[in-house]
Structures are given as structure tokens and as C-alpha cells.
Amino acid sequence: MESPCQEIHGGKTMNDTMKKNFHDALRKGVRRDGRALTQFRDIEIEYGVSSTSHGSARVKAGNAEIIAGVKIDVGAPYPDTPDEGSLMVSTEMLPLSHRKFEGGPPGIDSIEAARVVDRTIRESKAMDLKGLCIEQGEKIWFVAVDLMPVSYDGNMIDLGVIAAMAALQDARLPKLDEDGRPLLEELSDEKLPLNELPIAVTVFKYADQYLIDPSEVEERAYDARLTIGSLANGHLCSLQKGGEGPLTVEDIEHMFDLGVSTAQDLRKHFQ
């Protein structure tokens, strides 16, 4: 039985005695919402949720809900990559999505989530950046992905990658006028040059247990985590270690297996 309400009192961390109680429960395979330790929440992807963006998607997993929006503009290429388009991912943790977030400059969680999602998509070579070049050294497509949790309930990175990829799949390039400037309101039928579907799965370690897709409360008690970005063929494309605890070689091997196999399951949710 999945509990409907997981609103749990407290701050951003858990005290040691409650952490121990939490770890004891995991050792017996008991999670607060009744899932198995390596069970992802049921995922629901909705495409084209925003009419003002060039592509958008909403991802729901339990109480967590993230909206991704893509905006495409024409810009000048960076001097070191004159024939490549540009991709940028950013996140904003909205105060309305959880009480632990406040307005103001982005916090460390928000910056990390944006960078890891960006890395997973960029390093997977999922997007053919050369295909986003309009005129070498002069004009390129500039693709910006914005991620926003509408309801935050943990696992921002994994859900962020899913939302970002869904929004990129949904996106259409804008039409250009005679002078080559984009008509931001009018979309063409041309999709973005995507040729891979990278998925990130973060494996969390709690004492001697591994767990995936934690809720916000579960995130307060982990020792270490490793985000594993992988492709459909099982190749890795990004990694990110977090948390204060150390990881052994055996830990990492186990996490790789878990991360890659979970990613294969998640891939089935895409159109």
C-alpha cells in the first residue's frame, strides 16, 4: 500500500537516533511508502504541457512532479566550437514545491541537479550539436532547458533527466523569417537532432543498503549516493558522487548494475 500523504515534519536532515531507526527499517526491507528498496515510483510522462515553450513535458512520480520547458533561440557559436549548437540546462527549486526551498539565488542542490542533468545529456552525445549549426561560425541554434519541480518529493536528478529528455523530444525548432531571425511564436515541424536516450539513476547508500528513487524524507538520511547516467546499450555517460560517506569498489560495481538495469526499465516509459 502506498501511503497517500508523505508530508513529514522537520528540517533538511534527520537526527542520529531517527537515522538509525530509518536504517533499521531499511535492513528489514521496510520503506515509508511501502515500496521495495530498488523499486522506482510509477512514472507518468506527459508531453507538450506548456503552450508558450518550444517543447515541454511533465513528469510525475508519486508525489513528485517536475515540469521541463525548452526554449530555442538563434545565437552566435562559441569561438572554440564554431560549428556546434549550444545546450544549456538550468533548474529552479520553486518555494511552492517544498517548504525547504526559499526564493533567492539558487542553492547548492539546485546547481548540482542542473549540472548533472546537463552532463548526462551532453556527454551522452544524445543531441547532435553539429546538427544545430545554421551557418558555421555565425549562427547556431541555442537550446535552453528549464527544469522546475512543481511538487518536490526527492530524486530531482533522475526525474530531471527524464523530464528534460521528454521535453527535448517534444520540442520543435521555430520558423525563421526572411532575415534568418527566429519567429518565436511559430514552430516548424523540425525536431531536435536527438539520437540517444540517456537516463540517470541515482543509487543511494544507507548504512549497508542500496536504495533508488528516495522521497524527500528518505533523502535526509542517506550516507552516500552515486548518479549513474547510461545509454540504451548500457554504456555509461555521466557520474556524480554525493554525500559524506565513502564508497568501496564493490559498492560502485553493485551501483552500476542497479543503475543501468533500472535505467532500462525507465526507458520503456518514453513514447
Add this chain to the structure above:
Amino acid sequence: MTSELHIQERSIVVPGQVLATGLDYLPSKGTYRFNETIRANRLGLAQVDGKVLKTIPLAGRYLPQKGDLVVGRISDVLMSGWRVDLNTMYDAVLSLAEASNEYIKKGEDLTRYFAIEDYLVCKVTQVTSQNLVDVSVRGPGLRKLTGGMVFEVSSSKVPRIIGKRGSMVTMIKKGTDCDVMVGQNGVVWVSGEPKMQRLAFDTIKMIEEHSHHAGLTQQVKEFLEEVTGREVE
């Protein structure tokens, strides 16, 4: 002028609604006197207790009141005490004198007694007109809570979770072999064997959701008996 009651017991009232006219009735929680009338100041169920009129809120944040037994969380360690988060809009202060029966020396490391993120059962000792709240952990049953898990319920559902003279919460304790502490502020602490702890959590959430049902005690009893497979008196 004769006094007249305009509402029935347990009818739904809205803010400003006239509950009674005349000076024979007395305003209590959630009501106020306006000239010759008594009016509701929140959305809820009206309650008539002899000549005393009250409204029971249907929802809303907890408002601290003197004498309430609450579960609080230490949010800061101060120079001479602790700041306590009571899940309300005002922070409470636990002063050194109210923190322990031991003598706490000046300049001592206060985190030895309570550290940030510790939970405690405490009593509201004072609420000033400026909404400065004082709590105490000196008294029977008041203590630091170790282990277990903490979650929130709507504070207006707390009486239902506790039950008449604690009947509901006693049943949960017996049925799950867990320690359960329900604060008036809607913060609940349960501690026990992991599976049972979750059962207690699920049960309390069920009570919160079905709080308006009649025969809830029986329903909860059956639920606990079905899950644990043993009789709960």
C-alpha cells in the same frame, strides 16, 4: 431583550455568521461578541455547550495554547535555551530552567541536552499577546524523543486520533506494540519494530482521512486486527 440561538449543534458556520443574539450566551474558542450578537470567526462546526458557544475548525494551522502537550523540534540552540519549531507560525523558546531537572551550568555545551533536529514532548507554558511561546520539558511524561519517526497530521484531526480519553491512541499502541506520541500541534511520533511502525503510520493517516466517519473506532479496530492477525481489545 431575550437571547436566541440561531444555529444548531454541529451545523457548519462561516466567519461573521451570527450564532446567537442576546447577552445570555458566552463566546469561546473561534467566536466573538459583536454588540448584542455572538459570531463565528472561522469556518467550522458550531458547538453549543450550555450557554457557551464554540466553533471547531475543519482545517487550519495549529495555534499554540497554554497547557497544550506538543511535539516540538529543536531548530536552533540559543545563548540560554533552545528555539523549538512547533509546526505553527510562531517559534517557541525552551529556556534553560525549563529544560532539565539538573542544574545546567553557565557556558555549558547546550547540545548535550538538546541538539538541532532533536524532537521532544513538551508543554506550552505561556503564550503572550505578542505570540511569544514558551515551552517546558519539566513534568510527567515530558522528555526528549529518541529513535522512531515523526510525521504530521492536520492539527484539527488530533482529537480524533487521540479518541475519547485516549481510546484510539491506546488501541493503536496495543495493536502495533509501538510507542505513540500525538502532539496537539499535529506532530506525531511513533517508535517500534519497523513494520509495526509503518502500520501505526498508516493507521493514523487512515484516521486523519476518515475522521468524519461514524464508527471509526470499530473500523480502525478491524483494520488493525486484519493486518496483525490478532485480537485488539
